[in-house]
């Protein structure tokens with residue numbers, strides 16, 4: 001395997017520390033969702049994808065399998081698939097199998113231990129494919145500028161990871177991807193759609209408490225990597241449906257008035273106060289059309305499957 005380790009990788013603990021100190025000092029405390037994914041966080045996420053309540057992965061997989069032959073026909077041979085937030089790289093396999101003579105798979109992820117492990121197996125299963133992991137933040141402008149080669153570039157952003165981003169982040173991300181993938185490129189995008197909170201809330205607050213473990217691991221990670229003194233038993237996983245913003249919000253709620261230390265700074269947090277850790281936005285079709293159309297791409301296929309829960313789109317560079 002040809003490993004390309006970007007300098008971003010080495011900077012994580014300092015970047016992580018700065019983000020945590022800034023977010024916890026804000027009047028409404030928050031930590032960016034990207035820090036949910038260390039090796040343990042990624043393993044929690046894999047377990048979430050198998051939960052009965054988490055309709056997202058199986059719904060999207062079904063649509064991906066259904067559209068793959070048609071998308072492969074449109075895209076043509078010798079494609080380079082570039083996945084943003086690749087995780088276990090399971091969904092990429094659908095297209096790597098459907099494409100005619102795929103040339104390269106570039107997988108970008110912030111959780112680099114997990115990425116390395118996922119790609120070892122994939123490289124064995126696709127011996128003729130060039131496999132290139134890039135460890136870093138997909139929001140960074142420089143993360144994928146150096147794709148090289150004259151292959152047909154295809155961006156891939158499944159899992160509704162786009163729903164974790166703000167409108168400004170989505171705009172920057174889509175424009176950067178458009179610039180690095182180049183003229184004539186395609187982009188396969190998966191986005192979760194608005195539906196009843198009765199379906200949404202359990203998907204992020206499951207009976208087995210796996211999602212709670214995923215969220216709480218952020219506090220454990222602060223203790224592990226930043227020398228924090230947070231007592232996990234004094235927090236709980238909290239999930240809120242914010243109808244105005246059409247998003248599920250994950251928080252960590254303090255169960256009592258308490259203080260803890262991180263790298264020499266002391267934080268005091270009151271009972272009932274929360275640290276906001278993730279948004280999972282649930283989009284409307286019109287909103288997706290605007291976000292995509294205003295940022296360098298046009299939607300050429302839009303497939304939601306029978307229940308209309310989730311959209312898989314094929315975009316073409318404008």
Ligand SMILES: C[S@@+](CC[C@H](N)C(=O)[O-])C[C@H]1O[C@@H](n2cnc3c(N)ncnc32)[C@H](O)[C@@H]1O
Nearest residue numbers: 034037085086087109110111136137138158159
């Ligand atoms: C919701 S999971 C989706 C994983 C996989 N693509 C799927 O569809 O099942 C988000 C993935 O993006 C990665 N990730 C999250 N924020 C990131 C960032 N800012 N830069 C790079 N990777 C990120 C996480 O490590 C994780 O693997």
